[in-house]
Amino acid sequence: MVTLRSQAEIERMRAAGQVVGKTLRRVTDAVRPGVSLAELDAIAVACLKEHGARSSFLDYHPSWAPMPYPGVLCLSVDDVIVHGLPDGRVLEAGEILSIDFGAEVDGYHGDAAVTVPVGEVDDEARRLMETTRAALTAAIEAAVPGGRMGDVGYAVETIAGPYGLLDGYGGHGVGTAMHEDPHVPNRGRPGRGLRLREGLVIAIEPMLIESGVCEGRTLADGWSVATVDGSRAAHFEHTIAITADGPLVLTA
Numbered sequence: 246m247v248t249l250r251s252q253a254e255i256e257r258m259r260a261a262g263q264v265v266g267k268t269l270r271r272v273t274d275a276v277r278p279g280v281s282l283a284e285l286d287a288i289a290v291a292c293l294k295e296h297g298a299r300s301s302f303l304d305y306h307p308s309w310a311p312m313p314y315p316g317v318l319c320l321s322v323d324d325v326i327v328h329g330l331p332d333g334r335v336l337e338a339g340e341i342l343s344i345d346f347g348a349e350v351d352g353y354h355g356d357a358a359v360t361v362p363v364g365e366v367d368d369e370a371r372r373l374m375e376t377t378r379a380a381l382t383a384a385i386e387a388a389v390p391g392g393r394m395g396d397v398g399y400a401v402e403t404i405a406g407p408y409g410l411l412d413g414y415g416g417h418g419v420g421t422a423m424h425e426d427p428h429v430p431n432r433g434r435p436g437r438g439l440r441l442r443e444g445l446v447i448a449i450e451p452m453l454i455e456s457g458v459c460e461g462r463t464l465a466d467g468w469s470v471a472t473v474d475g476s477r478a479a480h481f482e483h484t485i486a487i488t489a490d491g492p493l494v495l496t497a
Contacts, residue, residue: 247418247426249444254353255486255493258419258446261298262355262484262495264348268292269359269496272318272346278338278364282320286331289317289346301347301354301423311467319345319358321469326411326452326461326478328468338364341374343480347423354423356448357496358482370477373408373455377479380404380431380451385485388449388492392441398433401451405431409454411461411470411478416448419484441487446495450482 250258271292272285293300300317321329321343322336329343336342345358360374383400402410416429427439429447456476463470472478486493 247439247445248420249442250420250446250486251444254420255444255446255495257351258353258355258484258486259495261348261350261353262357262497264292264296264298264350265346265355265357265484265496267296268348269344269346269357272344273359273361276336276342276361276363278336281333281335282331283333285320285344286316286318293317293348297350299349301349301356305423314468317346319343321345321478321480323477324472324475325464326454326470326472327414327480328470330466330468336363339366341366341370341477341479343478345480345482352421354419354421355484355496356419356423356482357484358450358480360479360481369455373453373477374479376404376406376408377451377453378481380453381449381481381483384449384451385483385492385494388441388447388485388487390441390443390487390489393436394427394429394438394441395433396435397449398430398438399435401431402433405451405453407457409457409459411452411454412459414452414461416450416482419446419448443487443489445487446484448482448484450480452478452480454478
């Protein structure tokens with residue numbers, strides 16, 4: 246069931262989104278060769294405590310997962326697309342790192358992701374990240390009252406061009422639960438799908454694969470989803486509210 250949020254609820258979600266944005270900026274500033282994923286997760290834990298917020302990810306246990314999620318960040322390096330675990334892996338120069346984070350404040354959630362370089366990266370990596378960010382921007386611009394969900398997916402698909410889009414994955418509604426209806430696909434046909442209405446709050450999250458392949462594989466940890474051919478992937482995400490004035494980014 247799709248829930249439309251009141252202005253008061255959107256303001257509460259904006260508070261959660263601000264924690265998400267601030268935390269992502271702090272974690273991003275700490276990314277460098279030689280830092281471990283566990284150290285980055287500890288920075289996010291400290292940010293949550295500082296703002297009196299709770300993690301949306303820690304101990305999250307969907308039916309398909311072998312165990313509750315063990316951290317507050319999803320940290321996905323190079324060929325890991327999403328859900329990478331914040332373990333002791335040490336980052337190396339030339340890698341790219343996707344950072345996904347969710348926070349809950351007063352019962353409402355925010356969810357966002359960025360992909361950043363570790364030190365200097367090659368031109369192909371920069372192009373992949375820039376294109377994924379551009380796909381998110383285009384999709385947000387398409388999320389207007391009276392539009393359709395297909396418009397959002399079509400915007401992602403159009404910008405993605407030759408890059409692959411991970412099959413079966415996309416965005417979602419956000420509210421008093423981290424994942425709510427509706428599903429927000431990264432492909433679509435203009436003018437088709439759910440009508441977008443004021444008060445709808447969704448997370449839009451394009452995930453682009455460098456090689457153009459659209460498949461993924463789950464690694465032995467049961468959480469991490471990686472490319473099937475070892476090519477790199479990038480992931481950007483924002484939680485937005487659809488308002489009379491257009492899309493409002495809550496996690497900036």
